[in-house]
Amino acid sequence: LCRCRCRCRALLSRPPGAPRALRGFAAGPEMHFGFQTVTEAERREKIYQVFENVAKKYDVMNDSMTLGVHRLWKDILVHKMNPTPGTLLLDVAGGTGDIAFRFINYVRAAREQQLQRKLKHHQDLSWQEIFDSYQEDKFHSLGDSQAVVCDINREMLKVGKQKAQHLGYSEGLSWVLGNAEELPFDDDKFDVYTIAFGIRNVTRIDLALQEAYRVLKPGGRFLCLEFSHVTNPLVSRLYDLYSFQVIPVLGEVIAGDWNSYQYLVESIRRFPPQEELKEMIEDAGFFKVDYENLNFGIVAIHSGFKL
Amino acid sequence: RCRHCPPLRALQASAVLRRVSDEHKKEPLTSSSQQQFDSHPAGHQPEQDPQGPRPSYTGQGGQESEDYESEEQLQHRILTAALEFVPEHGWTAEAIAEGAKTLGLSVAAAGMFHSDGSELVLHFVSECNTKLSELLKQEQKLVQLGKAEKKPTDEFLRDAVEARLRMLIPYIEKWPQALSVLLLPRNIPSSLSLLTSMIDDIWHYAGDQSTDFNWYTRRAVLTGIYNTTELVMLQDSSPDFEDTWRFLENRVADAMNMSNTASQVQSTGEAVVQGLMGAAVTVSNAETSRAVR
Numbered sequence: 001l002c003r004c005r006c007r008c009r010a011l012l013s014r015p016p017g018a019p020r021a022l023r024g025f026a027a028g029p030e031m032h033f034g035f036q037t038v039t040e041a042e043r044r045e046k047i048y049q050v051f052e053n054v055a056k057k058y059d060v061m062n063d064s065m066t067l068g069v070h071r072l073w074k075d076i077l078v079h080k081m082n083p084t085p086g087t088l089l090l091d092v093a094g095g096t097g098d099i100a101f102r103f104i105n106y107v108r109a110a111r112e113q114q115l116q117r118k119l120k121h122h123q124d125l126s127w128q129e130i131f132d133s134y135q136e137d138k139f140h141s142l143g144d145s146q147a148v149v150c151d152i153n154r155e156m157l158k159v160g161k162q163k164a165q166h167l168g169y170s171e172g173l174s175w176v177l178g179n180a181e182e183l184p185f186d187d188d189k190f191d192v193y194t195i196a197f198g199i200r201n202v203t204r205i206d207l208a209l210q211e212a213y214r215v216l217k218p219g220g221r222f223l224c225l226e227f228s229h230v231t232n233p234l235v236s237r238l239y240d241l242y243s244f245q246v247i248p249v250l251g252e253v254i255a256g257d258w259n260s261y262q263y264l265v266e267s268i269r270r271f272p273p274q275e276e277l278k279e280m281i282e283d284a285g286f287f288k289v290d291y292e293n294l295n296f297g298i299v300a301i302h303s304g305f306k307l
Numbered sequence: 308r309c310r311h312c313p314p315l316r317a318l319q320a321s322a323v324l325r326r327v328s329d330e331h332k333k334e335p336l337t338s339s340s341q342q343q344f345d346s347h348p349a350g351h352q353p354e355q356d357p358q359g360p361r362p363s364y365t366g367q368g369g370q371e372s373e374d375y376e377s378e379e380q381l382q383h384r385i386l387t388a389a390l391e392f393v394p395e396h397g398w399t400a401e402a403i404a405e406g407a408k409t410l411g412l413s414v415a416a417a418g419m420f421h422s423d424g425s426e427l428v429l430h431f432v433s434e435c436n437t438k439l440s441e442l443l444k445q446e447q448k449l450v451q452l453g454k455a456e457k458k459p460t461d462e463f464l465r466d467a468v469e470a471r472l473r474m475l476i477p478y479i480e481k482w483p484q485a486l487s488v489l490l491l492p493r494n495i496p497s498s499l500s501l502l503t504s505m506i507d508d509i510w511h512y513a514g515d516q517s518t519d520f521n522w523y524t525r526r527a528v529l530t531g532i533y534n535t536t537e538l539v540m541l542q543d544s545s546p547d548f549e550d551t552w553r554f555l556e557n558r559v560a561d562a563m564n565m566s567n568t569a570s571q572v573q574s575t576g577e578a579v580v581q582g583l584m585g586a587a588v589t590v591s592n593a594e595t596s597r598a599v600r
Contacts, residue, residue: 082422084404084414114401191415218323219412287324287378288419305419307323307381 031203034266040203047201048153050260051095055155057255058096059163064254065247065261073299074196077225078102080292080301081192085111085143090190090215092180092208093198094149095156097163097173104172107145114143142172148190150178181207185215192216196225200271209284216306222286228293228300229273235296243268274300323412324375382419385410386430390478393431397481398424398488425494428485432498435474436505442470443512460513461559467509468533468559469552472540476548483541503598506530520588527591528565532558 031043038046054061062070078099083089085107091099151157157175164173178184180195180202193212202208212222230236243265251261272280274291277300281289286304293300389406396402402424404417420426449455458466475482489498506529515525535558540551 080418081415082400082418084401084417087414117396191413217413217415219407219410219414219416221413221415221418285321287321303418305416307321307378307416 032267032270034263034270043203046263047203050263051153051201052155053257054255054260055095055153055159058156058159059098061251061255061261064250069295070197073225073294074098074102076294077194077196077223077301078106080303081106081194081221081223083107083110083145083192085114085145087145087191088189089145089147089192089194090150090183090185091147092150092178092183092193092195092212093152093201094194094196095151095153095160095198097149097160097169099194099196100147100149100173101164101167101169103147104142104145104169107142107172111141111143111145146172146174148174148176148185150176150180150183152177152179181211183211183215187214188217189215190217190220192221192223194223194225197227199224199226200267205272205280206284209281209286213285213306218306220306222281222302222304222306224277224281224302226277226300226302227268227271228277228291228297230297232296235298239298274302277302321375324378324381378419382426383430385412385416385419386427387434389427390431393427393478393481398428398485400424403427423488423491425488425491428488429494429497429501431478431485432489432501435471436501436508438474439467439471439505440508443467443508447512461563463513464509464529464532465552465555465559467512468529468536468555471505471533472537472551472555475537475540479541486537499598502530502533503595506533520584523591523595524584524587527587527594528562530594532562 030037031040032038033043033046051058066073081103083103083106087103087107089100089103091097091103094100149157149160151160154177157177161175164170176184180198181204193216195208195212199205199208209222216222230239247265248258248262251264252258255261271277274293274297278289278291281302281304284304285306287307289302289304291300291302385403385407387406388409389403391409392402392405396405400417400420400422403420403426404414407416408414446455450457478485488494503526506526509529510525515522517525532555536551536555539554540548543551545551
């Protein structure tokens with residue numbers, strides 16, 4: 001722990017406008033892991049371990065750290081997505097499945113509305129036609145929508161699958177083990193690509209963005225929900241206080257793991273700010289890139305289209 | 308917002324944005340919809356010539372704007388394609404999603420627009436206004452060439468409003484929804500400006516040269532006629548909307564009479580006339596100043 005703190009002071013002396021190369025790209029083998037400096041390989045290993053350790057308590061910790069607000073953030077993300085029935089979603093670093101479950105709920109509700117409207121529209125069908133339409137609609141309660149949850153960490157996927165079973169999500173979900181920098185999917189496959197609180201942990205963000213571009217269909221949408229930078233000075237002070245004093249303590253008390261949550265807080269501070277991430281997304285080839293700050297910039301949703 | 312890597316962009320062939328030259332071969336008239344919120348579309352819109360590439364709105368990355376269509380142009384294409392699905396889905400994001408599908412795009416492309424369908428309605432209204440301008444311009448050309456008679460004002464106004472309202476017929480079932488969308492506070496500046504520019508257009512082609520109070524009164528009166536006729540049309544179930552056109556005829560006749568009566572009254576009681584004019588000007592001023600804002 002004190003090793004972190006010493007390095008922290010040294011690294012903070014670096015000017016805040018550090019070139020992007022030091023943050024998202026591997027300038028030589030040196031990378032950041034929180035406030036530490038590690039090699040690329042070490043970083044991947046450490047992050048894998050972090051999530052292996054926290055997997056079982058991941059949801060509980062989310063709730064306690066953010067006082068439940070993370071649920072609202074994820075709701076807002078899916079509302080912004082506004083998926084229509086028939087959408088194919090890829091949720092990367094989706095681990096415990098939060099986004100995928102919300103997506104399925106949303107699409108199910110939208111599908112019901114659609115069916116109701118169809119019924120009202122077709123007032124003059126024969127009995128046979130009505131019977132037929134009921135038959136086919138019964139098996140399409142999701143309207144062909146599908147959510148694929150991809151995560152690099154086996155433990156997180158395991159927890160996610162258990163949660164799905166527990167909550168009763170049976171159809172429209174698949175769980176795939178995969179690396180965001182090298183997705184095991186074909187080109188032009190998905191309508192929407194989301195990555196919620198995951199891109200921070202990706203070692204080569206540019207590769208992940210390029211992969212996102214690759215697997216999306218033309219016209220497809222990239223959505224990224226991530227902790228970002230607070231500009232308001234008062235909120236920033238309170239936020240820093242809370243992050244560095246309260247969260248690691250919670251981590252120790254609830255999950256028995258101070259270091260993982262120290263990493264979490266540090267990685268948030270090292271992540272590129274909103275504008276920089278927007279530029280990185282544009283560099284990957286996305287158009288109409290925009291971001292929306294939630295809670296003064298504590299969290300930001302970036303959106304881009306493959307046009 | 309500036310794209311600071313034009314070379315990188317040009318190398319990455321855009322997945323969807325077509326080369327402008329291709330688009331030109333197919334649809335030379337689409338760009339007329341670009342000047343959406345221009346207040347004087349009719350007289351100032353140049354005739355489209357299919358040769359050179361059109362300038363795009365986001366003309367900051369030099370290479371891409373010359374060779375590829377801009378995002379705005381793609382959005383126009385999607386909205387035009389979406390109109391086909393309005394009778395079934397209404398003026399919603401779903402219609403836009405279906406439209407995007409027909410262009411070979413993912414349904415997620417509808418995320419580029421508001422989820423309440425505002426852009427779709429505004430796009431449609433602007434397209435109708437452009438079509439009306441074209442129509443009136445053609446008629447004017449015929450009159451100038453001597454191939455047609457110049458219509459008296461009331462007939463001209465009647466025909467112009469009827470032509471414009473007939474464009475709503477394919478979407479008449481969902482038009483109340485469209486009206487409610489146009490009245491959303493966020494959309495009122497745009498919808499009001501579209502309305503006033505259309506009315507302006509009609510009076511311009513009707514030969515209105517007034518530079519006094521009449522300018523305001525005429526536009527206020529015609530706006531009233533148009534709006535009330537539109538509302539009547541929504542509830543009309545007569546064959547080919549006969550009742551609506553008869554209503555329109557009566558309203559236009561009323562307006563003509565009103566102007567005649569006004570000049571008679573002016574010669575009899577000046578104080579009364581001043582009062583009436585003052586009220587009309589106040590009302591139309593309020594309307595125009597809202598539109599200007």
